Amino acid sequence: MRIATWNVNSLNVRLPHLLDWLAASPVDLLGIQETKLTDDKFPFAALAAAGYQAVHSGQKTYNGVALLARGVIEDVSRDMPGFADEQKRVIAGTVNGVRYVNVYVVNGQAVGSEKYAYKLRFLEALQRYLAEELQRYPNLVVGGDYNIAPTAEDTHDPEVWEGGILCSEPEREGFRKLLALGLQDGFRLFPQEAKTFTWWDYRQAAFRRNMGLRIDHLLLSAPLAARARSALVDKAPRKLERPSDHAPLVIELAPV
């Protein structure tokens, strides 16, 4: 079973890339973020024709998350209980006994800003929510755009990033608290090339110069971590014309 996460940065623009990528890399369960469209505009039919069921929680212009699966998506829930939020950032569902919580964590803009405070509140709510999810679903994957580079090694240049947004200590502490629930950073279960990232700014030819960050993650509960066989960032879609600024992250799970 192959599971993945990808911030597509507008599904309207990126649907052709998504369909091409699914054809070339047929994952079984995928979380996408930043669809930037309402549920009535979601391309259910095009995805069904490609063999994928989908559930979506979207809004106009901003945010929006979806789960895509080859198979039935059961027990679907939206948002986080006890965290009233108009922004559509969380959707969860179960496929073949695997629970996938798909999150688009708040960017936070700048350390100390109002959006940063919202990000830290969001991370606290996520911690509470995932503690409950782990109780209910032992086979849990939490995938998405976390907008957090967990360590200095996850940045192209610590001099530029350390202490700033996406890399500040309170954000990283929030990330570590998610791990402390009993989740593992799937990417780091395997040897990885240094300077492997999932996001590169559109500006300054950042992708060509590999000026990126590793901010998209697949966290695995212990039973799923035991089944993990590989983890890789697929940079191919980032090389296309009009790409998303993020690349997909894929983990292969051995059968039960």
Next chain:
DNA sequence: ATGGTTGACCTTCAA
């Protein structure tokens, strides 16, 4: 020079 890009939307905000 305080810059650069993309997406949504319409003038500016968010990332």
